[in-house]
Amino acid sequence: MQVTSMHFKERAHVKLHDERLQHNLKKMQGKFVAKRRASLVELDDFEGTRDAGKAIRNRALENLDVWLETFERNATARGATVLWAETPADVNALVLEIAAKHAVKKIIKSKSMVSEESALDHAIEGAGMKVVETDLGEYILQINDYEPPSHIIGPALHKSKEEVADLFHKAHGTPVKTGIDELCLEARGVLRQHYLSADMGISGGNFFVAETGSVVLVTNEGNATLTTTLPKVHVAISGIEKIVPTLEDVATLMRLLPRSSTGQSISNYVDILTGPKGAGEFNGAEHMYFILVDSGRTTVLASDLREALRCIRCGACMNHCPVYQNVGGHSYGWVYPGPIGSILTPMYVGLDKAQDLPAASTLCNQCGVVCPVRIPLPDLQRKLREKAFETGLRPWSERAGLATWSWVAQHPALYGFGTKLGVRMMKWWGGRDGMIHKLPLASGWTDGRDLPAPAGRTFRELYRAQEQAKQR
Amino acid sequence: MRVGFFVTCLVDLMRPSIGFAAIELLEAGGAQVFVPPTQTCCGQPAYNSGDRADAKALAAKVVAEFEGCDYLVAPSGSCSGMIKTHYADLFTDDPAMAKRVDALAAKTWELTAFLVEKLALDKVPGRFDGTITYHDSCAGLREMGVKRQPRALLAKMPGVTLNEMAECEVCCGFGGTFAIKFGEISSRLADNKCEAVVATHADAVVLGDLGCMLNIEGRLRRRGDTKTRVLHVAEVLTGKAS
Numbered sequence: 159m160q161v162t163s164m165h166f167k168e169r170a171h172v173k174l175h176d177e178r179l180q181h182n183l184k185k186m187q188g189k190f191v192a193k194r195r196a197s198l199v200e201l202d203d204f205e206g207t208r209d210a211g212k213a214i215r216n217r218a219l220e221n222l223d224v225w226l227e228t229f230e231r232n233a234t235a236r237g238a239t240v241l242w243a244e245t246p247a248d249v250n251a252l253v254l255e256i257a258a259k260h261a262v263k264k265i266i267k268s269k270s271m272v273s274e275e276s277a278l279d280h281a282i283e284g285a286g287m288k289v290v291e292t293d294l295g296e297y298i299l300q301i302n303d304y305e306p307p308s309h310i311i312g313p314a315l316h317k318s319k320e321e322v323a324d325l326f327h328k329a330h331g332t333p334v335k336t337g338i339d340e341l342c343l344e345a346r347g348v349l350r351q352h353y354l355s356a357d358m359g360i361s362g363g364n365f366f367v368a369e370t371g372s373v374v375l376v377t378n379e380g381n382a383t384l385t386t387t388l389p390k391v392h393v394a395i396s397g398i399e400k401i402v403p404t405l406e407d408v409a410t411l412m413r414l415l416p417r418s419s420t421g422q423s424i425s426n427y428v429d430i431l432t433g434p435k436g437a438g439e440f441n442g443a444e445h446m447y448f449i450l451v452d453s454g455r456t457t458v459l460a461s462d463l464r465e466a467l468r469c470i471r472c473g474a475c476m477n478h479c480p481v482y483q484n485v486g487g488h489s490y491g492w493v494y495p496g497p498i499g500s501i502l503t504p505m506y507v508g509l510d511k512a513q514d515l516p517a518a519s520t521l522c523n524q525c526g527v528v529c530p531v532r533i534p535l536p537d538l539q540r541k542l543r544e545k546a547f548e549t550g551l552r553p554w555s556e557r558a559g560l561a562t563w564s565w566v567a568q569h570p571a572l573y574g575f576g577t578k579l580g581v582r583m584m585k586w587w588g589g590r591d592g593m594i595h596k597l598p599l600a601s602g603w604t605d606g607r608d609l610p611a612p613a614g615r616t617f618r619e620l621y622r623a624q625e626q627a628k629q630r
Numbered sequence: 631m632r633v634g635f636f637v638t639c640l641v642d643l644m645r646p647s648i649g650f651a652a653i654e655l656l657e658a659g660g661a662q663v664f665v666p667p668t669q670t671c672c673g674q675p676a677y678n679s680g681d682r683a684d685a686k687a688l689a690a691k692v693v694a695e696f697e698g699c700d701y702l703v704a705p706s707g708s709c710s711g712m713i714k715t716h717y718a719d720l721f722t723d724d725p726a727m728a729k730r731v732d733a734l735a736a737k738t739w740e741l742t743a744f745l746v747e748k749l750a751l752d753k754v755p756g757r758f759d760g761t762i763t764y765h766d767s768c769a770g771l772r773e774m775g776v777k778r779q780p781r782a783l784l785a786k787m788p789g790v791t792l793n794e795m796a797e798c799e800v801c802c803g804f805g806g807t808f809a810i811k812f813g814e815i816s817s818r819l820a821d822n823k824c825e826a827v828v829a830t831h832a833d834a835v836v837l838g839d840l841g842c843m844l845n846i847e848g849r850l851r852r853r854g855d856t857k858t859r860v861l862h863v864a865e866v867l868t869g870k871a872s
Binding site: 563573607615 | 642665669673678688719773804811812813818822843845
């Protein structure tokens with residue numbers, strides 16, 4: 159996907175004034191939060207389960223090479239083919255190769271965010287094949303000329319049902335529907351034809367299980383089940399970090415994932431797929447491929463941001479992020495929005511293209527306290543800020559301002575003198591109502607707010623005067 | 631009990647009355663308050679902007695100024711949180727300093743938590759008559775565990791009625807330099823907070839961090855609300871706000 163993260167501020171500005179989007183965001187706001195909270199009470203020890211989830215993901219990452227080879231061995235033994243993609247371009251090339259080998263004309267896909275990284279659908283269409291997204295959200299975006307997703311769980315969450323109804327009317331040539339049930343039925347009718355006529359199905363992978371060589375798929379629409387079992391070829395694509403050692407680990411992580419994500423005890427469907435259809439078996443693809451994708455993951459693994467790779471893509475961080483909830487997912491300008499996106503995007507596409515993302519956070523840590531695998535998201539955002547500062551990516555005015563403040567603060571006498579002067583000036587500036595309405599060097603503050611003016615004397619000088627008076 | 635009072639640079643510059651109110655409360659709880667005269671800033675602006683070197687220098691200065699005290703108390707969850715939960719990260723490569731930092735972190739407190747948990751303050755000196763709503767500042771809540779303590783203290787004031795706002799734990803949008811770098815987003819978050827405050831019809835929104843106070847008050851006034859007061863919990867508890 160094309161990166162537009164360098165335009166975060168401008169896009170956020172547009173989104174903040176997009177009335178329809180703001181209406182849709184407000185409607186969604188709180189729903190995920192409330193559902194998640196309600197679902198947690200079912201677990202005796204949610205915090206303990208989070209600890210276990212973190213430990214499982216850490217164990218996988220600490221010996222990732224070993225688990226990947228174990229996975230490859232076990233998946234191969236079950237008759238699947240395991241392929242490795244170093245770059246997004248490699249992902250597309252491998253998919254096209256597999257398609258050519260099996261004379262594929264039509265591909266159906268269930269949701270795969272990794273395939274968004276490489277804009278796989280465009281590559282497939284460029285090679286002359288048809289591709290249909292079967293996740294309802296992704297399908298809505300596809301028929302809207304491949305609008306980018308705005309959320310990793312609900313890619314079309316930014317759309318109202320009226321907008322979807324219009325899109326269906328245009329794309330299917332059917333009368334405009336009003337009810338959500340009717341719309342779902344219409345999508346189902348259209349998609350069923352594609353499931354039956356496609357010769358290849360592409361899925362993502364929530365987890366790759368090393369001990370069994372399986373892929374685990376978590377969905378609510380059942381589309382992944384059909385996508386992976388009806389066509390003769392199934393290709394599962396996901397990042398190398400999605401590996402977990404055992405099926406028991408999956409069981410623990412599944413206690414966390416749906417609850418943190420949609421507030422469900424368990425998703426409507428959980429598919430565990432191991433190898434192609436065997437002799438005498440009734441269901442499944444005849445050929446099964448795994449594409450395990452690096453695309454920057456090994457760089458993150460080797461860095462001090464490794465903890466971000468624990469992510470199980472539940473979306474809780476964005477559902478709880480006050481910034482995301484107000485600017486929406488499109489402002490972030492790439493595949494992964496919100497707090498986790500503010501780490502992954504700069505790491506996968508380059509900090510120079512996305513340095514605003516880790517900076518555009520109040521570090522309120524609402525994301526960190528809900529993350530099911532305890533990724534310290536604000537700490538990682540800060541680490542990226544350090545990298546931006548160290549590599550000189552921040553503007554000189556900001557650097558100069560900070561350096562001046564820090565230097566003065568390290569010299570108490572100078573600080574005392576400077577602040578005495580400063581607060582008097584600012585008090586005067588505040589005028590009769592005690593509010594500063596315009597600050598030339600901090601218009602970011604005063605464009606939308608007043609700044610309450612200081613009292614006019616610093617605590618340090620008042621306290622000193624008080625102590626001196628006592629001694630007299 | 632010798633309590634080192636860290637006034638914080640924002641209180642020092644913008645609203646010194648909060649500092650005096652905090653000292654009054656600490657003394658009411660029986661603490662002997664010491665104010666290191668050379669104190670300035672905890673280094674958080676540098677730290678959160680990625681400038682580790684300056685953050686480190688300021689952290690070392692705070693450690694030197696306060697390690698001789700039995701406790702460090704600040705009228706801010708954000709600055710006390712910086713010292714208690716982030717200073718250690720700055721000295722991972724300096725074991726000697728890390729030890730001193732850990733020792734200081736262990737005795738660093740946010741004001742209301744200290745008043746309730748350490749001093750067991752049973753009588754609040756001030757008086758306030760009116761309806762208030764309480765905003766839980768992020769660092770106080772999520773780094774320092776401040777939630778019930780200010781409410782427990784306010785509950786000791788017979789004239790105070792607490793009317794909780796919706797989403798009192800959601801960030802007001804201040805975020806330090808974020809408020810200037812991403813002013814438009816920050817203002818929107820502040821606006822959301824103002825909506826929640828105003829919906830309670832409270833006379834005042836009370837909180838424990840001056841950064842959030844400036845943000846919320848600045849947005850309220852820009853919205854044309856000159857009525858809703860924005861008060862530090864220490865000002866309310868000492869009656870400085872009535």
